[in-house]
Amino acid sequence: MLDTAIESGSIREIEDTYIEDLNLLEDWFLQYEYLLELSRELPRIPAEERTDDLRVKGCQSAMWIKLSYEKGRVYITGDSEALIIRGILAVIISLLNGRTPEEILSYEPRFIKETNIAKEISTDRFDGLHSVVRDIQLYAGRQINGCEKPQGAGNPNSE
Structure with missing residues (x-):
């Protein structure tokens, strides 16, 4: 279901699949369960690596992203204390x-807007x-x- 390695297909194609899957589940409880399943599949960032420089500012729940750049590609790991946010972060x-x-x-986020998620999470979490x-x-x-930070450097807000 979730491959945080490199998914094949365009970002739009993969996002369309998530949107379709969630919209097929008309009940919010089923959508919530779907996101919880995705959250369980997302690898955790070890507690000792969840530092302030990786923490995403402006989130209601603690959330961390770790970014690196290698051979022309950006690699991302992420974690959150809130399971629902972990599920959305996994997407x-x-x-x-x-x-x-x-x-x-070139990515314009559609996943949250084109599903019921925006109605079900707080404005702070949405932001x-x-x-x-x-x-x-x-x-x-x-x-x-060409302003590359060292590999493994995290949150752009920490600069």
Whole structure:
């Protein structure tokens, strides 16, 4: 179901699949269960690595992203204390992990808007998830501009 390695297909094709899967589950409880399943499949960031420089600012729940750049591609790991956010984060990571900076910069998030998720999560959580995408895109943009941070450097907000 979830492959946080490199998914084959375009970001849009993969996102369409997630949107279709969630929209087929008309009941919010079933959608929640789907996201919880995705959260269980997302590898954890060890507690000792969940530092403030990896923490995403502006999130209601603690959330961390770790970004690296290798051979022209951006690699992402992430974690959150809130299971529902971990599930949504798993989708974001599966869409963007292993992509080129150009692909990441061209991504316009649709997953939350085109499902019932936006109605079911708080505004703070919604904003926090958009912060994650923005942070990943800022990091990707820095790679294009040759402003690479050391591999494993995290949150763009920490600069």
